[in-house]
Amino acid sequence: xxxxxxxxxxxxxxxxxxxxxxxxxxxxxxxxxxxxxxxxxxxxxxxxxxxxxxxxxxxxxxxxxxxxxxxxxxxxxxxxxxxxxxxxxxxxxxxxxxxxxxxxxxxxxxxxxxxxxxxxxxxxxxxxxxxxxxxxxxxxxxxxxxxxxxxxxxxxxxxxxxxxxxxxxxxxxxxxxxxxxxxxxxxxxxxxxxxxxxxxxxxxxxxxxxxxxxxxxxxxxxxxxxxxxxxxxxxxxxxxxxxxxxxxxxxxxxxxxxxxxxxxxxxxxxxxxxxxxxxxxxxxxxxxxxxxxxxxxxxxxxxxxxxxxxxxxxxxxxxxxxxxxxxxxxxxxxxxxxxxxxxxxxxxxxxxxxxxxxxxxxxxxxxxxxxxxxxxxxx
Numbered sequence: 001x002x003x004x005x006x007x008x009x010x011x012x013x014x015x016x017x018x019x020x021x022x023x024x025x026x027x028x029x030x031x032x033x034x035x036x037x038x039x040x041x042x043x044x045x046x047x048x049x050x051x052x053x054x055x056x057x058x059x060x061x062x063x064x065x066x067x068x069x070x071x072x073x074x075x076x077x078x079x080x081x082x083x084x085x086x087x088x089x090x091x092x093x094x095x096x097x098x099x100x101x102x103x104x105x106x107x108x109x110x111x112x113x114x115x116x117x118x119x120x121x122x123x124x125x126x127x128x129x130x131x132x133x134x135x136x137x138x139x140x141x142x143x144x145x146x147x148x149x150x151x152x153x154x155x156x157x158x159x160x161x162x163x164x165x166x167x168x169x170x171x172x173x174x175x176x177x178x179x180x181x182x183x184x185x186x187x188x189x190x191x192x193x194x195x196x197x198x199x200x201x202x203x204x205x206x207x208x209x210x211x212x213x214x215x216x217x218x219x220x221x222x223x224x225x226x227x228x229x230x231x232x233x234x235x236x237x238x239x240x241x242x243x244x245x246x247x248x249x250x251x252x253x254x255x256x257x258x259x260x261x262x263x264x265x266x267x268x269x270x271x272x273x274x275x276x277x278x279x280x281x282x283x284x285x286x287x288x289x290x291x292x293x294x295x296x297x298x299x300x301x302x303x304x305x306x307x308x309x310x311x312x313x314x315x316x317x318x319x320x321x322x323x324x325x326x327x328x329x330x331x332x333x334x335x336x337x338x339x340x341x342x343x344x345x346x347x348x349x350x351x352x353x354x355x356x357x358x359x360x361x362x363x364x365x366x367x368x369x370x371x372x373x374x375x376x377x378x379x
Contacts (some may be wrong), residue, residue: 047130051099055118061092061111069094069103075137081106082150083182084114091153093137099130102137102157104177115183121175121191122157133159138172138318141203145211150179154203158320165344170320171286174200176210193217201288202318204261216260219267225254225275233258233267236293243298245270246306247337251278253298253309257290266290266313279339283331287315291326295358303371306335310365312358328352330361 034042054067064071072093079091084106092105096118103118122134134157141154155175161167174194177184190210194200197217199209208214218231229235235256242252252271257264270279284290291314301308311331319325330352332343346368352361 044128044130051096051101051130055096055103055116058105058116059113061090061105061107061113063113064092064094064105068097070097072137075140077140077142079106079142079151081179083179089114091140091142093140093155095134100132100134101130102134102155104153104155117177117184119186120155121186121188121195122155122159122173125159125161125173133161134173135160135170136320139203141207143203143207143211145176145207146178147211152179153177153184154206156200156203156206169286172200174206176206198265199260201263202261205263208261214260216258216265219258219265220280223277225252225269225271225277228256228269228277231258239293239296241298243307245335247335248278248339253296255293255296255311263288264290266293266315268296268309268311281309281311281331281333281340281342283311283313283329283333284315285329285331286317287329288317289315291316294328297358297362299362301332301362301365301371302334302369303366304334308335309333309340310358310362312352312356312361314354328354328356330356332365 058064058067058069061071072095075093077091078088080086080088087109089109090107092107094103094105095101096103101118101123102120103116104120105113106115107113123132125133136158137155138158139154139156142151143154144150145152145154153176155177157173157175158170159173160170175186175191176194177186193215194206194209197215197220199205199216209216218227219233222228222231222233233256235254239255240253242250244250248270250273254269254271255266256269257266259265266282266284268281268283269277270281272278294312294314296312297310298307299310300306301310309332311333312328313331314326314328316324316326330347330350332346333340334343346365349368350364
């Protein structure tokens with residue numbers, strides 16, 4: 001479900017919902033023998049049709065409240081959109097109150113809606129489901145990102161899943177609406193890369209990628225250290241060293257950053273003697289930016305006889321009120337037979353603080369795993 005418009009878009013959306021939720025529905029089972037799953041899909045389709053009818057009924061700004069939408073007042077702006085004329089018009093964002101799906105509107109001075117769309121990346125976080133995890137609109141920017149002389153719209157939403165591995169953790173979703181002749185369109189391939197490669201941290205990051213061609217994609221696709229350096233990866237030399245990893249051999253621990261817009265992407269690569277990347281680690285997780293590295297320890301912390309990696313750093317992120325937040329965080333990567341597994345348990349057990357030192361953290365981790373030892377493997 002990407003950048004479809006009007007009736008055709010609704011039909012495509014319904015087909016995809018059927019495909020995701022119940023592939024066998026097309027067989028049109030006997031109504032008397034319908035399963036609970038089939039009935040649920042029918043209900044979902046009915047709800048989706050009602051949702052689309054409400055959206056289609058919006059002709060003026062006054063219709064928004066009547067059709068169950070809340071306008072995001074703090075993200076309402078006067079703008080000039082070249083293909084819509086020389087006069088200022090209003091940009092409005094609004095959330096469907098029932099399903100938390102975002103829609104954007106352009107309206108003239110009389111309140112007549114000139115353009116609207118709900119075909120946005122943030123509305124398809126959970127496939128086959130109307131209810132979405134979008135909580136608010138984090139940022140809007142009006143910039144000509146494809147340099148065609150027409151102002152485009154950059155959107156960033158903040159989402160929080162209710163269930164699953166990342167339940168309760170806020171994350172961002174970026175999107176771009178490209179202006180055409182009296183309308184807008186999306187390129188799903190661009191939106192996919194913005195979000196898959198973490199370039200959704202700010203409007204500046206998205207603009208740097210879409211307009212200027214600066215991409216963080218290579219951080220996840222590079223196969224050699226030379227390729228990383230050629231694309232602007234800067235090694236943090238004071239934390240760069242070589243160790244013998246029991247299952248993977250002698251490897252260089254190569255931490256570094258890539259600067260995009262105003263953000264430093266922090267990555268660690270394990271590189272063999274031929275300069276090939278053997279493993280890639282992303283210690284900053286869902287944080288926006290590396291504020292300062294505090295140390296990398298290469299020791300066995302879970303007592304299985306194999307060296308693990310403990311990474312301590314300070315990271316910054318944008319709070320829900322838009323303010324800059326900075327906090328310390330510890331990431332642990334346990335060596336296994338075929339690579340490394342990221343810790344999920346100690347992080348839930350212990351909240352790192354600015355007072356923690358690497359040595360104290362290593363002891364806490366060992367104690368957590370029930371491994372009391374004074375072994376002092378050299379970092």
